[in-house]
Amino acid sequence: MGVFLLVLALVVVLALLGAVHWYVWRRLVRDVTAAGSRSRTIGTAVVVLLPLLSLAALVSSGAGVPFGLQQAVAWPGFLWLAVLLYLVLGLVVGEAVRPVLHRVLDRRAARSAPAPAPAPAPVTVPEAAPAAGGGGGGEAGTGRDAGTVTPGAGTAARFDPSRRLFVSRVVGGSAAAVALGTVGYGTHGVLRGPRVKRVTVPLAKIPRAAHGYRIAVVSDIHLGPILGRAHTQRIVDAINATQPDLIAVVGDLVDGTVENLGPAAEPLARLRARHGSFFVTGNHEYFSGADAWVDHVREIGLHPLRNERVEIAAGFDLAGVDDIAGEREGKGPDFVRALGDRDRTRAAVLLAHQPVVIHDAVRHGVDLQLSGHTHGGQLWPGNYLAELANPTVAGLERYGDTQLYVSRGAGAWGPPVRVGAPSDITLVELASKQA
Template sequence: MIFALIVVPVLGLFFGVHRYLWCRLVRDTTKPGSRLRGVGTAAAFALPLIALAALLSGPAGVPFPVQQILAWPGYLWLAMVLYLTLALLAGEAVRAAGLWALRRREPAEPDPPATAPAAPAGPPGPASPSPVPSRTPTLLPPGTPALPPPATPPRRLFLARAVAAGASLAATAAVGYGTATTLRGPVVKRVTIPLAKLPRAAHGFRIAVVSDIHLGPILGRAHTRRVVEAVNSTSPDLVAVVGDLVDGSVADLGPAAEPLRELRSRHGAYFVTGNHEYYSGAGQWVDHVRELGIHPLENARTALPGFDLAGVNDITGQTEGAGPDYDRALSGRDPARAVVLMAHQPVTIHDTVRFGVDLQLSGHTHGGQMWPFTYIAAATNPTVAGLRRYGDTQLYVTRGAGTWGPPVRLGVPPDVTVVELASLRA
């Protein structure tokens, strides 16, 4: 029942938006019965169905090659729908102003002809009945073609086409730029974070933080290679992979993850699960990243020179009885040593504070990925991106290296962040 209450309005909104797009991009810009209108109408039916198929093919267990075929047009169209709708809504003001101007310039309809003057009186004759206008519609002879509907005035048609063309150009430019930003790979960011308990010997320790790689039907082996090259270019002391590595099974995405074997750092690479691992089979991926030479931290801790590194499972694992366990990850540690915690979602920061963690490294938000979803991400996460302090605990959130859904990033490019730890005693 709850599922239906959610799905029905969402589908209604989805198809309602497509109806609006058809009206503004097809109906208002083409002539009835024209080939362009036919093609536009067919596309208005096909594209939303392809997008839905791309969204549902993974959960439905569709063969992976078919998922890949559906993913590019389906997910890119979802991004186009967003920016076409925003651009057309902005264009409504232009449209309204143009129609107002056209109404002022168009001539008014002519007044009906005046009644003819009465004929001069003639010799009296038999009275004739006054003519009564017939209310019976005039019937056309058989075989006479029906009259076409009145044509759209040329100036109004030009205005509709101008608004549609401007919106289409703006949306295409936004999606194209966002796709190119994604496919260029992550940029390297650097941030220095002082830790009060960090000894002088560990001053300058560099952690390459990467999250939300999201290997799937769109982002594959080439994307992994770009991420690995970005990480290795920083020559880090340690690599922290903070969840959401994949969107799919090991059978489908194992080859795409293979370049992770080439990660290089002095103290190795570590991994914690994200919510998408639990959608994809977390157990199989924990085992597979271990085979790739990456150390999973499942509610566990390891000692490194100068500080402890801990990791907790993502909160989505609670549905499988494998959620975050802070007691298991942090109990028995020396409180005099600094501890850095890997936790996928920043919303866990309030639990982290209670356990006296010095620094939490997170991802999950993608920085919002595409404007205006940045506002939604800000409303649902304590920190969307960057560094923030919560009491004695600091939280750093990376924007992630990949994308979920449309391979589009607008305003928030992907990143790998080099966190350099600083000792106050140095």
């Protein structure tokens, strides 16, 4: 049954992609080029090739394709998915614009058309002389008189096909320009690196000595065939510049194996914080070999928290749980192990990749949960979908006595593009109510 549903879902997705690309081809190729022209041939080839590259980019990592080939298909394949999203949105808006443009052009054509010439006088056709022995009349045997003919009578205006072509090119060109501009801006934001946000979180149990304690929170770095070592170095530089007391890497560090991405993660060894750097797994680690990555981050100086807790000298407990994706491997979060026997008079800060575990955190008396996973939606209007699957998409919210902070993440999954959800590193400053 599970295999059947998987195959059915795959068929539905492929059918949807096929329909979307047919729509794009119709509006951007067929409607704006002549049949049999070189432009139509090239446009058709591009619309066929790009989705194939996108599929290759999506499956190449899991299929064990050589990393160089993954990198070759990732840029065009993933960027096309982002362009396709905004291209379709632009073309759909254009459907409402088309009839308006047609009416405007029709009225302008009507105003600029020359005034019609006066109708010529009717021409009378004389009666034919009756043939010998025949009946009288205009037509033999009909008894009808000859009529009159008015040249041009009954002529109707016809739609100008050149105006249809003009409207198609204006709408299609505008949609393409908006899509490319949006994706270009969103790509620049990712490659530039995340900006640092500062958030103050008051905690009742934090002692006076811990007032102003700074935790640098970074999630969803997503090292892979597109974002590599330079991306990691930008993040490390930005975190170290904040001079944090503690660094929390909250999952989804990678999209690939240690063999391929180990060198890209090496700059993390240069993270500097008074009380160290800590790491918890995200769902993407379980797609990439979680145990191998836990060992690797430990080797470069991070402290993995796998359903564990440590006491921070400033006066609170720091706990971390494995991501729920680990349940498929018989692992996953264990809140009892991480938090069950602690002193609840001390504040507890929990690192958990996915916000959905907030209700477990509330039950175990956590004061602050730090999460990522959502990317803030990454590509508008994806934030509306993210809201359906997560209690909080971005920012700080309260659930009972527990506060939840969700970072938008420092990287991007799939397309290296963010629209309406800029990447961030967050400096969380704890505030004591005793201060």
